[in-house]
Amino acid sequence: MINLLINGLSQEFDVTPQVPLLWVLRDEAQLTGTKFGCGMALCGACTVQVDGVAVRACVLPVGTLAGKAITTIEGIAASAVGRAVQAAWLAAEVVQCGYCQSGQIVAATALLANTPQPTDADIDTAMSGNICRCGTYPRIRQAIHAAARLNAADAAAS
């Protein structure tokens, strides 16, 4: 049995340690918000956070994750940064087909948690691993900057 801490909840899974986290999330835990896109860490659709770091779940064996905090799109709203990113995404009307957006939002949240006021170059660096075939990149960039402003305003208010 493999024990995983997903979105604050400890869960047991009867899988081999080699199974990538993506497939435990999707096929075993039925957390289908994390998406399969390429299976080779090339597209970012499966992006989740492990201890706050954005990682590609499609190449991450669950055997390496004991005791680590896994955050998926379903749990991203637990943090103020995650909520700000979601709000900015809605305000900018980012989504089109929406399939890549779980990964985009999780990646953007990790970026903003570490770099509260990212430059365009920071965004390029952090987000270029996340492909959007609908081409929503201009709005993703706009929404990340907007979320940064939201966060700053929240921080100033509190």
Next chain:
Amino acid sequence: MMLVDDNAMANTGPTRRSFLKAGLAVGGGLMVGWSLAPQLAEAQAVQTFVPNAFITIDSQGQVILTMAKIEMGQGTYTSLPMLIAEELEVDLDQVQWRHAPPDARLYGGPRMDQFTGGSLTIQTLWLPMRQMGAGARLVLIEAAAQVWQVPAEQCQARQGTVIHVPSRRTLSYGKLVETAARLPIPLDIPLKPASQFRLIGQPAKRLDALGKVDGSALFGIDAVLPGMLFAMVRACPQLGGKLLSVDERHALALPGVREVIKLDNAVAVVADNTWYAGQGLAALDIQWVPGPNAKLATADVLALMQSALNNPGVVARNDGDALKIIADDPKRIEVSAYNPMLAHAPMEPINCTVHVEAEQAQIWVGTQVPARARDAAAKILGLAPERVVLHGYLLGGAFGRRLETDYVEQAVTIARHVQAPLKITWSREEDISQGIPRGLYAHSVQASVGADGFPIAMSHKIAGPSNLARWSPGALKEGLDGNSAEGSTQFSYAIPNYRSEFIKEDGPIVTGFWRGVGATRNLVVLESFIDELAARAGKDPLAYRLAMLGNNRRAHQVLERAGELAGWGSVLPAHFGRGIALLNAWNTYMAQVVELSVAPGGAIHVQRVICVVDCGVVVNPDTVVAQMQGGINFGLSAALFGAITLKDGQVEQSNFHDYPVLRMNQAPQIEVQIIASQAPPGGVGEAGTAGLGGAFVNAVYAATGKRFYTLPIRLPSDIRAR
């Protein structure tokens, strides 16, 4: 879902038929054949008002709208509700959407073919959806008038409520459904004039956005069923080949692997999760029969298409006598070009979930063609179509790929061997290599130019597969595949002798529709050619185009505005280039200006794209902007990188490392301007992509002096930008 047969239609009596007639009068032919059959059984049985196949209002006032077209990112699940809600007099936050079930009669439009594509949704549903809303509103008002015993003329509808204006009494729609369900739809359904629109033309928030930012939106790949098993599949890598034999011993010994299923041309592994299934596939020792394409290479397909340019085709447009003038002109200008094969590579890999039981089956799938998919599955299973239930899902991108039913047919063929719901997922490698790519098209363009530098005659020949002939032969017009000539037929420049011809050559492999279809291909070639003629004449590319547009006001306007926004003529930094192109397709006019830089070593970086679009009356302006931004970026992937190639009958690309697509750090700044227009709505889903290629090649020319007619462009490393 009840079935509506001809008797049910007849039983609806003269009122419904009159409604259809009224629809015809207003719709100007768009509504011919459109089924207006109401769901009578539901309407009579419960306290629900179902005036037509698109609107359901329950006694709580909940408005559920059934989407005649599927959402794949293009904003349809917001713009269709806008059309209905505008006339139904409800707000967008009062409605919910649901996927349409497979039912070509109810949701198949004039041609009875339930599909989403071709930038046709708003073009074809602009009138009918408003009529659906207006008819329902009139009945609700009539119901309230009857309850209050007042003349209907004294009542108005607002935000899901009927108001008796003199007494200020109100009744919500929910309280009226039982009465309304028993009333006939009025004969006369006047629609609002544009001046009274409160939703149409205003930017609306997407109704599918929330689930797409919290992970709850459901795509076909997200179907979860009790007891379900998982499969991955590999088809013969040589396109058209077959399975010879498979040694499954190693695979069956792996954890979680349950079963190996052999098809005529593929092998599937069934397992306890998708990853186990993929491991099982990798452990198989498979022998294939390569089949008729065993030695096929891209060069063979190109040679075939170039050779086909000499065959007789179907003339799409013929003004004057272009061929004779060009033949007689020893100084004629000739260019040959081709458009490469391309994969769709939607972010959601191809997948389909199927549960086959005795005498019935269920399918959970994202598809652009629900009724076709259901019917194809039923045929394979030997079941009547009504014994197959298809559950629709959001599409994680499609771009034409999900107009095909191959993957549904394959999934059913696999799942009939399994006693459980089975989710079949294609790897990205399978998606790229078995994806029914866009075909390869060869082009020949010729012109005869007058002393003033402008063309007297021009001829464009296109040779390649006819998707329409395979997919919808009834849509051919006098033998012409209009999709393949799109953009060439409507070429806007006033050239006195102009000829466009399409020569059908399907080639050795099955190919399909790809975003922008014919216009995406044709306009790369044609707009590059016009640019070359301008350069040969020593004229400015924008001024040259404007001088050839005669009195085409819409074309003039988009070009001029794009030039203004781009600062056309202003000095660019060194190693930069600026290119322009015009589009007229899907009843939409567009001009794009691309600004790019060429680095030492030849890397192209597109810095900025200006897009000015006149797509007629606009439903949701924010969707138009989003479609332009997205379409341009989609086109840039093809312009910079896109090519599917063949070697020994196999696709040489497999995943995003060898079939790269545009990423954030490569995405340009995009400025979109919409021209206010009262023309009928045009298409927007494909135009951004189709308009990009020509402006891109012309910008590369401006930057380097190198003229390209074929994408993608890979500049030599010793290129010297100007």
